[in-house]
Amino acid sequence: MLGKTYDTQVCSAARALEVIGERWSLLIVRDVLFAGATRFADFQRLGIATNILAKRLDSLVEAGILERRPGKEQPDRSRYAVTRKGLDLAPVIIALTQWGDQWAAPDGPPILYRHTGCGDAITEQTACATCGEVTDLAQIHVAHGPGFPQAMAARKNRSDAAAPR
Structure with missing residues (x-):
């Protein structure tokens, strides 16, 4: 994982990876969002060592992505619920799944995200907030x-001005 300082990484993507970039973390959130996982035992089917699982759950709670609640039948056994911050990771998981379906699923998509209302596929797309979809990365x-x-903007502006044209 990235370090805790961002002297060379002035980027929200780098900061987001500090919170959610460890592979088990995103899979835990995926299972809470889309597989109904709420209990420690539910996450064990991912194949995570129990000590690592406990650390990941603690870090997701600490980051405000999940919240720990007492169990309904067994109050001493926690269950996990996604927060608004965690819900906002759903498009990230769907986009990563789309990429994986195209580039890492030789036998086709192993799971499909579907709209409950009509049954059609759920996709993530890059779009302009004003005029719609962006179809070419050269448009970004x-x-x-x-x-x-x-201070970094001023340094960049000075070096841009000094660059030969």
């Missing part, structure tokens, strides 16, 4: 956002 450019450090 990167700009500094409000969280970009001013």
Whole structure:
């Protein structure tokens, strides 16, 4: 995993990977969101060592992605529920699954995400908030956002101005 400082990584993707980038973490969230997993025993079918599973669940709770609740029949045994922050990972899981279906599933998609209302496939797409879908990566450019450090922007602007044209 990435380090805890972002001196060279001024990027929300890098920061997100610090929270959810360990492979078991995303699979745990997937199972909560789409497989109905809520108890420690439910996650054991992933094949995670119990000590690692306990650490991952603790880190997801600490990050605010899952919350720990007392069990209904056994209050001393926790169950896990997804938070709003965790729900917002659903498109990430669907997009990663789409990529895996195309590039890492030689026998075809092993699972399909379907819309309950009509039964059609659920997909994630890159879209412009104003005019719709973006069909070519050449249509995407990167700009500094409000969280970009001013000192780094000033350095970049100085080096851009000094570059030969």
